[in-house]
Amino acid sequence: MPRIAYVNGRYLPHAHAQVHIEDRGYQFADGVYEVIHVRDGRLIDAEPHFERFDYSLGELHIAPPMPRAALRLVLGELLQRNAVLNGLIYFQSTRGVAPRDHKFPAKARTSLVATAKRLRPLPAGALDNGVAVVTIPDIRWQRCDIKSVALVANVLGKQQAREAGAYEAWQVDREGYVTEGTSTNAWIVTEDGAVVTRAADHSILNGVTRLAVFDIIHREGYRLVERPFSVAEAKAAREAFLTSTTADLLPVVRLDGAPVADGKPGPLSRKLREAYFAHATAAA
Numbered sequence: 001m002p003r004i005a006y007v008n009g010r011y012l013p014h015a016h017a018q019v020h021i022e023d024r025g026y027q028f029a030d031g032v033y034e035v036i037h038v039r040d041g042r043l044i045d046a047e048p049h050f051e052r053f054d055y056s057l058g059e060l061h062i063a064p065p066m067p068r069a070a071l072r073l074v075l076g077e078l079l080q081r082n083a084v085l086n087g088l089i090y091f092q093s094t095r096g097v098a099p100r101d102h103k104f105p106a107k108a109r110t111s112l113v114a115t116a117k118r119l120r121p122l123p124a125g126a127l128d129n130g131v132a133v134v135t136i137p138d139i140r141w142q143r144c145d146i147k148s149v150a151l152v153a154n155v156l157g158k159q160q161a162r163e164a165g166a167y168e169a170w171q172v173d174r175e176g177y178v179t180e181g182t183s184t185n186a187w188i189v190t191e192d193g194a195v196v197t198r199a200a201d202h203s204i205l206n207g208v209t210r211l212a213v214f215d216i217i218h219r220e221g222y223r224l225v226e227r228p229f230s231v232a233e234a235k236a237a238r239e240a241f242l243t244s245t246t247a248d249l250l251p252v253v254r255l256d257g258a259p260v261a262d263g264k265p266g267p268l269s270r271k272l273r274e275a276y277f278a279h280a281t282a283a284a
C-alpha cells in the first residue's frame, strides 16, 4: 500500500508530496507543528495537542489552516488511507508561500501538511533498562513554549547525544538548570519523594505527556513540584525520567556517564510509566 501524505488540500503519494521552495517554513522556519500518538486507530490526547497547535499559531500570528473539526477529519482520513493503527501523526502549518521577505506577506495562505506513519520501535532495551542522557548547553531561542519547526538546535543536541551513546540530551540554561530534552521533557524524583519538573514558562515546551503525567501524579497522591533543578541535583536524584508523545515515559538511568542512583529504573518511574500507558490506552 503506497504511503499517502496530505499537502494543502490534496492526498498525494508520499514520494510526490512537495511544497513550494518559497514556503516560509522552508525559508524561515516560519511555522509550527504537532506530533500525536495513534493507538488502535485513534489519537491519544488529541484535544490538548490541538489546543497547543492553536496556541503556537496564535503566538506567531499565523491564521489557523482550517477549523479544528476539519483538521480532525483530514487527520482521520490520512490515518485510514495509510492504514495506520499504531503510530504517529505529524502535521505542520506555515505562514504559506510568498516571495522571500522577512516581514509577514500581505497575501499568503496558511499551509498545512500532514503525514502518518507506523511507530518505529524504541531502541532495544530502552523500556526495560532505561536510557542514558547527557547534558548540553541550551542554545535555543527564548520562546521554547511555541512548538516551532525551527529545530536546528534540537537537531544538533540530539546528534550530540547519539554520538555520546545516549538517547537524549538535557539542555541546561545559563544558571545551570535543566530546561528539557531536545524532544522530551525532563523530570527527577528527589530524596524525599517529590516529583520535580520545570514549570512551563517560555523556556520549555509544555508537553502533552507532561500534563497527562501531572494528572496521574495528583490522582495517585504523589507530590509534584514545578521548579527548575540543577544538573548536580539530577545527578544526585533518587530517580530521573523523561516524557514525550513518542517516548511515553522512559526512566533515565545514566546522566553524563554516571549512574542515576543504582543505575536501574526507579520504582516511581516504573509506576508512572505503567499508569501513563493505561491512560494512553484509555484515552485512545
Ligand code: PDD
Residues within 6 Å of the ligand: 035, 154, 180, 181, 182, 183, 184, 185, 204, 205, 206, 207, 208, 209, 210, 243, 244, 245, 246
Ligand atoms: N517532541 N520538549 C520538546 C522540545 C519537544 O519537542 C517535545 C515533543 C516535548 C514533549 O512534548 P509532548 O509530550 O507533547 O510530545 C518536550 C515531539 C514528539 C517531536 O518533536 O517529535
